[in-house]
Every structure is written in structure tokens, then in C-alpha cells.
Amino acid sequence: MNWRSLNGKLKEMSCRVALSKLDRRGVIRLGPRLHGMPGRKRTGLSDCIPTPEPIQCNLGALGGVELVKVNSPESKVSKCWNELMERYHYLGSGPLCGAQLRYLIKSAKGPWLGGLAFSASAWRVKARDEWIGWSDRARQENLHKVVANSRFLILPWVKVQNLASHVLSQALGRLGADWQEHYGFAPVLVETFVDRSRFLGSSYRAANWQYVGKTSGRGRQDREKTFSLSEKDVYVYSLEPKGREVLCSAGSLAQPQPRPRAKHDDWAEEEFGAAELNDERLKRRLLTLARDFYERPQANLPQACQSRAKTRAAYRFFDHPNSTMDKLLQSHYEATIQRIGQEKIVLVVQDTTTVNYTAHPLTEGIGPISPKSKGAIGLLLHDSMAFNVAGTPLGLLDVQCWARDPTQFNKREFRHELSIEHKESQKWLKSFNQVGEAQKRCPHTTLISVADREADIYELFHLAKKNLCGAQLLVRAEHNRFLADAQGRLWEHMARQPVAGTEVLSVPRQGHRAPREARLAVRFGRVKLTPPSRKLEYKDLDISAILAQEIDGPEGIEPLQWMLLTTMPIENFDEAVEKLGWYAKRWGIEVYHRTLKSGCKIEQRQLGSADRLEACLAIDMVVAWRIFHLTKLGRQTPDVLCSVFFDEAEWKALYCFVRQDPKPPDQPPTLREATRMVASLGGFLGRKSDGEPGTKSLWLGIQRLDDIAATWKFMALNFAPHLLSPPVSSKPGYG
Numbered sequence: 226m227n228w229r230s231l232n233g234k235l236k237e238m239s240c241r242v243a244l245s246k247l248d249r250r251g252v253i254r255l256g257p258r259l260h261g262m263p264g265r266k267r268t269g270l271s272d273c274i275p276t277p278e279p280i281q282c283n284l285g286a287l288g289g290v291e292l293v294k295v296n297s298p299e300s301k302v303s304k305c306w307n308e309l310m311e312r313y314h315y316l317g318s319g320p321l322c323g324a325q326l327r328y329l330i331k332s333a334k335g336p337w338l339g340g341l342a343f344s345a346s347a348w349r350v351k352a353r354d355e356w357i358g359w360s361d362r363a364r365q366e367n368l369h370k371v372v373a374n375s376r377f378l379i380l381p382w383v384k385v386q387n388l389a390s391h392v393l394s395q396a397l398g399r400l401g402a403d404w405q406e407h408y409g410f411a412p413v414l415v416e417t418f419v420d421r422s423r424f425l426g427s428s429y430r431a432a433n434w435q436y437v438g439k440t441s442g443r444g445r446q447d448r449e450k451t452f453s454l455s456e457k458d459v460y461v462y463s464l465e466p467k468g469r470e471v472l473c474s475a476g477s478l479a480q481p482q483p484r485p486r487a488k489h490d491d492w493a494e495e496e497f498g499a500a501e502l503n504d505e506r507l508k509r510r511l512l513t514l515a516r517d518f519y520e521r522p523q524a525n526l527p528q529a530c531q532s533r534a535k536t537r538a539a540y541r542f543f544d545h546p547n548s549t550m551d552k553l554l555q556s557h558y559e560a561t562i563q564r565i566g567q568e569k570i571v572l573v574v575q576d577t578t579t580v581n582y583t584a585h586p587l588t589e590g591i592g593p594i595s596p597k598s599k600g601a602i603g604l605l606l607h608d609s610m611a612f613n614v615a616g617t618p619l620g621l622l623d624v625q626c627w628a629r630d631p632t633q634f635n636k637r638e639f640r641h642e643l644s645i646e647h648k649e650s651q652k653w654l655k656s657f658n659q660v661g662e663a664q665k666r667c668p669h670t671t672l673i674s675v676a677d678r679e680a681d682i683y684e685l686f687h688l689a690k691k692n693l694c695g696a697q698l699l700v701r702a703e704h705n706r707f708l709a710d711a712q713g714r715l716w717e718h719m720a721r722q723p724v725a726g727t728e729v730l731s732v733p734r735q736g737h738r739a740p741r742e743a744r745l746a747v748r749f750g751r752v753k754l755t756p757p758s759r760k761l762e763y764k765d766l767d768i769s770a771i772l773a774q775e776i777d778g779p780e781g782i783e784p785l786q787w788m789l790l791t792t793m794p795i796e797n798f799d800e801a802v803e804k805l806g807w808y809a810k811r812w813g814i815e816v817y818h819r820t821l822k823s824g825c826k827i828e829q830r831q832l833g834s835a836d837r838l839e840a841c842l843a844i845d846m847v848v849a850w851r852i853f854h855l856t857k858l859g860r861q862t863p864d865v866l867c868s869v870f871f872d873e874a875e876w877k878a879l880y881c882f883v884r885q886d887p888k889p890p891d892q893p894p895t896l897r898e899a900t901r902m903v904a905s906l907g908g909f910l911g912r913k914s915d916g917e918p919g920t921k922s923l924w925l926g927i928q929r930l931d932d933i934a935a936t937w938k939f940m941a942l943n944f945a946p947h948l949l950s951p952p953v954s955s956k957p958g959y960g
Contacts, residue, residue, distance in 0.1 A: 277381075279382050280332075283386060292328045293329040294403060302329055306340050306342075309329075309340050321375055321376070323344060325343060326403055326404060326407060327343075337380070341377045342375050347416070352459045356461065357414075361551065363473050373416050374415055374416070374417035377389075379392075393434075420455055435461050436458060438647065439459060491516075492519075496557045499560075500555060501555065503547055515844050517529045520927070522825050526832075543832060548840040550624060554843050557621060558620075561622055562666055565611055571670055572611070573674050574611075574612060575676050576608065577605060577679070580594075585831055588832070588834060588835065588838070590834050591838075592604075592628035593631055606626050616857060617857040618853050624843070653682060660696045664695050673793070674689070675808060676700050680701075681700055681702050681704055683754070683757055687764075689792050698791060702715065708754065708755065710753055715754075720772065724747065727746055727747065727776070728745050729742050738782065745787075746774050746776050747771065747802060749798075751768075752767075752770045772787070774786050787805065789804060791804055816853065821845065827842055856919060858900075871899060875934045876899055879899060880902070881937060901918060904922040906926035907921070
């Protein structure tokens with residue numbers, strides 16, 4: 226462990242924090258806390274504080290303003306800074322957290338005018354983190370490059386117009402060099418928090434700070450989530466032109482390649498075993514819940530847990546502050562990246578769905594999900610699922626879940642006045658950033674972010690074009706955008722292009738519409754998009770466009786028409802058809818959402834609060850993926866042995882029950898055979914016209930298989946132990 230900072234000094238405060246955390250978890254036991262700071266005594270105010278005589282003039286009349294850096298905690302200026310803050314700042318002099326620099330503000334004519342301080346940034350601030358758009362890994366690597374303006378004081382008798390914004394500009398101008406000298410690196414971003422019940426934040430806006438949102442009212446020390454503090458406005462100031470790009474880059478350390486994970490016999494261990502919950506008991510409970518949920522995907526919580534004690538333990542788990550959706554899914558994200566690294570091309574489809582909890586209106590923290598003011602309530606879920614080009618789901622790469630604020634119901638009316646950071650549309654950019662992070666770690670795989678018409682927003686294309694990681698974008702167009710170079714509008718321009726060829730595309734079932742084969746006329750070309758009138762700060766963008774229009778379609782059905790926009794070059798008809806096929810794979814995420822809602826019954830969970838629902842949803846989402854994965858894997862690799870997916874007791878019990886044969890075969894059946902047998906337990910008939918089983922028959926069959934396997938294993942252990950292989954404890958991943 227390297228307990229030294231970038232300037233070589235020992236991380237004394239970090240060590241104290243780590244010891245305190247270990248003490249709270251019961252790993253170690255510290256002695257009684259010593260109250261107060263030894264050697265530091267509070268004294269009366271010294272003569273360093275000027276006599277409160279009004280200073281009211283213009284900025285030039287001060288004769289210049291100087292910032293005096295506080296170098297030593299024992300110096301006279303340090304004591305003066307402390308006394309000024311204690312007396313005139315509503316937060317007092319401290320404590321300031323982590324690395325810090327303090328300054329006094331001095332007039333060239335003599336008297337102190339105030340003071341300010343910069344210190345370590347807050348660990349998590351939702352508004353700031355969403356504005357930056359960084360991943361958890363990038364935040365962990367680069368958080369030290371964000372510093373907080375934690376104190377700013379102009380003495381109450383100083384009335385000088387523009388003084389505050391002038392001081393802020395002066396401080397930011399020297400902060401980078403001072404921080405570099407003191408700590409060995411320069412910060413990239415500065416944040417601050419303005420209590421609107423006391424201040425308006427005018428000085429920060431005048432100094433070109435950017436408002437990015439509000440805090441939740443928790444503060445640094447609110448471990449019990451009491452939200453006892455007032456909400457504050459969050460402002461940021463970038464010290465570098467491309468500050469956000471620097472912070473989003475996880476490149477301060479060598480980019481880790483996907484590492485081979487230990488081969489686990491247990492799928493739950495494979496997907497959740499690397500979860501960092503700071504308590505092994507929580508991890509064991511997570512693995513137990515994942516297995517229970519998978520064995521009974523449609524059961525409610527008590528039915529899935531199958532005992533009162535396990536049910537109570539599940540409720541405690543979902544109520545634990547460490548059981549957040551992000552933490553629970555992080556291990557699965559890593560497993561997904563491992564699978565992505567084994568493919569040449571991966572399609573990462575992102576989409577939004579609603580989770581309806583109208584039937585449980587007393588649930589805390591949910592909000593409207595309907596365009597009507599008194600419509601349905603619940604949560605919104607935006608997820609990104611990785612697929613290979615065959616359509617097999619590789620796992621989730623990003624999940625965002627939130628509830629709308631009922632008081633902001635009519636926000637759509639003034640949406641054009643808001644920046645992208647304050648719109649729900651930010652979800653598309655955040656998801657693309659996660660794809661970019663995965664692309665960095667999988668340099669031999671091409672990742673393409675795929676989205677429907679809702680993602681046709683200029684900021685997303687701008688982000689995709691300027692990204693340096695190589696991730697690509699494929700979006701169905703919604704808007705008939707203006708084009709540069711006298712090209713006119715997008716749809717009319719593409720309709721004038723020659724037909725490059727025709728292609729037959731399989732259209733899946735939609736509601737009561739049967740699946741069909743659509744014959745498409747395909748056009749493609751290069752276009753230059755111009756930014757919308759309200760977004761003139763953006764530049765024109767060179768994009769490839771594909772127009773596919775159905776010809777000779779069936780009567781009574783609206784012809785299929787796709788306009789696709791992509792950052793990838795398209796040189797010929799075959800490449801255009803390839804992109805159409807990739808976009809057609811987007812339907813897979815619709816199937817996944819149906820599996821999640823109908824197969825895992827997530828909308829019937831009754832947990833009392835949105836936080837608990839999100840934690841439970843994290844497990845359900847991985848369970849739904851595994852069911853969907855089995856469905857597709859049985860089609861993509863039908864001839865592999867089913868032991869890659871089913872344990873010994875499961876496939877032997879399955880074979881004996883379905884075939885009504887008491888003796889299982891020595892060799893496991895193929896995955897296709899096993900999948901069809903499981904589906905037969907869920908009602909799949911296996912007729913020639915039925916094709917391959919779907920997710921519904923599989924999730925119903927899996928529920929029955931659990932009981933069948935448990936019964937078979939009990940009978941085999943007690944009456945025919947020779948039917949089970951002896952355990953081998955040396956097997957990698959055993960246990």
C-alpha cells in the first residue's frame with residue numbers, strides 16, 4: 226500500500242479515515258476518542274482583526290487587492306484567518322477536509338478584507354458527477370483533481386462593488402500553481418456550494434462559474450441519511466479548457482485490460498462475486514439472494530427466500546446503506562467487460578423503460594412516469610445491454626434509475642431553456658461515456674452504441690465525434706435536420722440519393738402484428754449536420770446516413786422506414802446493410818425488458834422505498850439477463866454440452882424427469898437439448914412450427930426445475946449416491 230501523496234508526504238489524514246472505517250466495521254477496535262486538538266487553544270480575538278470601519282468605494286480606490294497565502298498553521302496570518310472565519314463566517318474556521326490552501330484578502334492600503342480557502346472535494350455530488358459524466362473508475366482515479374472552494378468571506382463592513390468576483394478570479398488564476406507547489410499536481414476543476422437561504426451566488430456567476438444543480442442536503446458526515454442540512458446550489462469552474470475530458474479519462478493509471486476472472490461453478494459468484502460491499506456478510510447474502518431469485522424468478526420475496534429468517538435477512542440487506550444499485554451491479558459490469566473482450570464487434574443497446582408501482586402508492590421516493598399529472602407513478606430505468614452480432618446478450622454495461630420530481634412535472638414546457646446537463650436526455654451521454662470506458666479496456670473489440678429515435682440529440686453526436694476512445698454511435702433519426710453546404714434537409718437529401726440495392730430484413734412480432742420479411746430499398750451517403758438554432762456553440766458534424774424504405778409492403782400495415790445516423794464510415798451497399806442488421810438487433814433490449822417485467826415480476830415488489838427497490842432491481846436485472854442469455858445461447862451454440870450452464874444435479878434431474886428415465890446418461894445433453902427440455906416444463910410444445918423456445922417458457926420452466934432438481938438430489942444422495950460425481954475441492958473456483 227502506498228500511503229504517500231503525489232508530493233511524497235505521508236497520507237496521515239487518509240490513514241485516520243481508514244482506521245475510523247475499520248473501527249466502525251468491527252475489524253479493529255480503537256481507543257476512546259480524544260476531543261479537541263491537542264496543543265491548540267481557543268483564545269480571544271487578536272489585534273489582527275481590523276476595527277470595523279466601513280469601507281465603501283469602487284474597486285480601483287482600494288489601490289490593488291492581494292491574496293496572502295497561509296503557509297504555516299502556527300503563523301500569525303493563520304491565526305488571523307482562523308479568527309476572521311470563527312467570528313464572521315457562518316461555518317466557522319473548520320475543520321477543512323483533506324488537502325487545503327488558505328488565503329487572506331488584503332488591500333494595498335493595509336486592512337484585511339476577508340479570506341477564502343480551498344480543500345478536498347466532496348466524495349460524491351450527484352449534480353457535479355452528472356455534469357462531469359465520469360464513470361466510477363474515472364472518479365476514483367481523478368477525484369483528487371477536483372478541489373472545493375470551502376470558505377469565502379468578505380468582511381461585512383466592506384462594501385466594494387465587484388470585489389468578490391475579482392477576488393475569485395484572482396484566486397483561480399494562482400490556484401493551479403500554488404496547489405502544484407504544495408501537493409505535486411495541479412487541479413482541473415473547482416467546486417463550491419452556495420446556501421441559497423443566505424446567498425444568491427451572484428459573485429460566482431459574475432466570475433464565470435457554472436451552475437450545475439443542487440445538493441441533496443446530506444453533507445459529508447450524514448452516514449444515517451438524515452438529510453438535516455439545507456439544499457445548496459452547486460457551482461463549478463474548469464481550470465482547463467477540456468477539464469471534463471481529463472476527468473472522464475481513466476488514464477492516470479495504465480488502462481487495465483480485461484483480466485481473466487476465476488472460473489466459478491456458481492453463476493452468482495461469477496456475476497456478483499467481485500462486489501465491493503465492505504462486508505463479507507453482505508456479499509454472502511447477495512449471492513444467496515441472486516441464486517434464490519434465479520431459481521424462482523416469478524416468486525415474491527418471501528416465496529423466493531423460502532424461510533422467515535432468510536426473508537428478514539433479505540429486507541435487512543436491501544435496507545443497508547452499502548446495498549446501492551451501482552455497487553451491486555459493478556461486479557456484473559466487470560463480468561460483462563470480460564465477455565465483451567472475447568468478441569470482435571459488440572453492440573451496446575441503450576433504452577429507457579418505466580417500472581410501474583402505481584399499485585403501491587405509499588412507496589417512498591417514486592414519482593410520475595406518465596405524461597398526465599395524475600397518471601401512473603414509479604421509477605424510470607435506462608439501461609445499456611451489450612450484444613454480440615449474433616444477438617446473444619453479454620450483460621449490462623450501465624444502468625441509471627431515477628424518480629421524477631412531482632413538483633417539476635411541467636418542466637417540458639421550458640426544456641429549451643435548460644442545458645443538456647439538466648435534462649433527462651443526459652442519460653444518453655452518460656451511457657455512451659460508459660461504452661467509451663469499456664472500449665478503452667477492450668482495444669481489440671469495436672463497440673457501437675445503438676439507440677432509437679429518442680437519442681437523436683445533437684449533443685450525443687457531438688460527444689461521439691469528439692471521443693478519442695474509438696467507440697462508435699448508431700442512432701435512428703427522429704428530426705429532419707438542416708444540412709450544411711446547401712444540402713437542404715436530411716430526409717429530402719437522402720431521398721434524392723440513388724438506390725444502392727434492396728435487402729430483406731426480418732421484422733419481429735410487435736403486439737398483434739405477426740413477424741414478417743420486409744423488402745427494403747437502401748440508400749446511403751455522407752451528410753454534414755448543422756447545430757440547432759439554440760445550440761450554436763456546437764460545430765457542424767460529418768455523419769454517415771442510411772435511408773431504408775420498405776417496398777411492396779403488405780396492405781394495412783405502415784411501411785417500414787428507417788433513417789439511421791452513424792459515426793462509422795459507409796463506403797458500399799454491404800456496409801450499409803450491415804448497419805441495418807446491427808440496428809435490428811436493438812429489438813433484443815425490448816425482449817429483455819419484457820423478461821424483466823413479466824418474468825421477474827419487478828413491478829410487484831413491495832419494499833416500501835425507492836432505494837430498496839433499486840437494490841432489489843439490481844439483482845432482478847442480472848437474473849433476467851441470465852434467462853435471456855440462456856435463451857440465445859441455446860441457439861448460438863446449440864451443440865456445446867449443457868454443463869456450461871447447468872450443474873450436475875440440474876441436468877441429470879431434468880433428463881430423468883422429462884424422459885421419465887431413472888438413469889441419467891453418462892454424457893450431458895447438448896445445450897439446445899437441455900434448453901428445450903427446460904422450456905417444455907414451462908409449456909413449450911416443441912412442434913416444428915414452434916421454432917426455438919422463448920424467454921417466457923424458459924423462466925416458467927426454471928421455476929419448476931429448481932424443485933425437481935432438489936428432489937432428485939435428495940433421493941440420489943440417500944438412495945443412489947453413485948449417480949452423483951464426488952466433489953473435487955481442488956477445482957478452480959470451488960465453493
